[in-house]
Amino acid sequence: MKTLGIETSCDETAIAIYDSENGIIGESVHSQMQIHAEYGGVVPELASRDHCSKIVNVLHDALGDIKLNSIDQIAYTSGPGLLGALLIGESFAQGLSTALNIPLISVNHLEGHLMSPMMEFDELDMPFICLLVSGGHSMIVDVKEKGDYEILGQSQDDAVGEAFDKVAKMLDLQYPGGPHIENLAKKGKSNTFDFPRPMINSNDLNMSLSGLKTSVLYTIQKIENMDDQIKCDIAASFQQAVVDVLIAKIKKAVDQTGRSDVIIAGGVAANQFLREEFKKLENQLNINVYYPHMKYCGDNAAMIAFVGSKMLSKVNDHSSKVRARWPLDELE
Numbered sequence: 001m002k003t004l005g006i007e008t009s010c011d012e013t014a015i016a017i018y019d020s021e022n023g024i025i026g027e028s029v030h031s032q033m034q035i036h037a038e039y040g041g042v043v044p045e046l047a048s049r050d051h052c053s054k055i056v057n058v059l060h061d062a063l064g065d066i067k068l069n070s071i072d073q074i075a076y077t078s079g080p081g082l083l084g085a086l087l088i089g090e091s092f093a094q095g096l097s098t099a100l101n102i103p104l105i106s107v108n109h110l111e112g113h114l115m116s117p118m119m120e121f122d123e124l125d126m127p128f129i130c131l132l133v134s135g136g137h138s139m140i141v142d143v144k145e146k147g148d149y150e151i152l153g154q155s156q157d158d159a160v161g162e163a164f165d166k167v168a169k170m171l172d173l174q175y176p177g178g179p180h181i182e183n184l185a186k187k188g189k190s191n192t193f194d195f196p197r198p199m200i201n202s203n204d205l206n207m208s209l210s211g212l213k214t215s216v217l218y219t220i221q222k223i224e225n226m227d228d229q230i231k232c233d234i235a236a237s238f239q240q241a242v243v244d245v246l247i248a249k250i251k252k253a254v255d256q257t258g259r260s261d262v263i264i265a266g267g268v269a270a271n272q273f274l275r276e277e278f279k280k281l282e283n284q285l286n287i288n289v290y291y292p293h294m295k296y297c298g299d300n301a302a303m304i305a306f307v308g309s310k311m312l313s314k315v316n317d318h319s320s321k322v323r324a325r326w327p328l329d330e331l332e
Helices: 033-037 044-063 083-100 109-119 160-170 177-185 210-222 228-257 272-279 281-285 302-309
Strands: 002-007 012-019 023-031 073-079 104-108 128-133 138-145 148-154 261-265 288-290
Touching: 002 083, 002 302, 012 044, 012 302, 023 044, 023 302, 033 044, 044 083, 073 083, 073 109, 073 302, 083 104, 104 109, 104 302, 109 128, 109 138, 109 261, 109 302, 128 228, 138 228, 148 228, 160 177, 160 210, 160 228, 177 228, 177 272, 210 228, 228 261, 228 272, 228 281, 261 272, 272 281, 281 288
Parallel strands: 002 073, 073 104, 128 261, 261 288
Antiparallel strands: 002 012, 012 023, 128 138, 138 148
16 A cells, blocks of 8 residues: 655655555655744745645655656645645645545545654554644644544643744844754853743643743843854754753653653654753653754645554545644544
8 A cells, every 4th residue: 555645745745655554664854944044944835836846846856767657646735734735735735645546545644744753653553642843833742542642741832943943133143043052052161041940840831932032032131242152052052951951851751641752753853952852851761752853844735644554444535634733633
């Protein structure tokens, strides 16, 4: 069974083919990073237009020598995300489904991130805890079984990736800010600035990063002679504060649920410092910590194809399923 996955929720145009016997057998991703960098963030109209112009070439690249008529079903991201961008992927998926006369399946983008490590680690099975941290979402999810997800906690304001981007902008770094903050932090001292750890001691698993972000802003405004080393120290201190909060919440989640497997998914999961700090928890808590391959941390179609391959009974008609917001606990 071959499932072709399409991902256009934001600024990556991605297509992948998942074979139920051989795994991912073809994939291609076109990033719009350079287009949006000069604006300091994703411009929805530009994103939609670029999806339009690139998606056919991305399909050809992903297929390679695979015959299009050998595809058994189409899975595509129908939310959450930018409406215009999502509609491009849906329209393309509908066209392929009609032309090939094969089933069409709508997939929740967040569910793709939750399930992505399962296509890489054979030993990983549900239930497990997932810390999903990206530019648009930050949440702790109890993945009980396929389609049964309980959100244990989430950010009450900024997502982790969003906070990284905003702090990077304060430091005059390019978009996306996460990798630049991480690189600066490697040359900085994480105890130079005592930034707050919002909600780290709260009784629930929710998070808040707006106060931390504001503290960084006020600190920068008070510095008269900003130099490269100070920037590095700010980056390191900010990054440490964020990771401290995430670790504290995951410790509480493990204690609350008794789960022994934890996965870190989403774009921020590519942060090496975060990976190293979470890896230390394995011996401390007697758990296993998993991460997707670096190329599967960000938005990708492999995870969409993989989830679609597990949804044979959820065949979609050709009415639009696109939605900008689609909470995990409202899956159909």
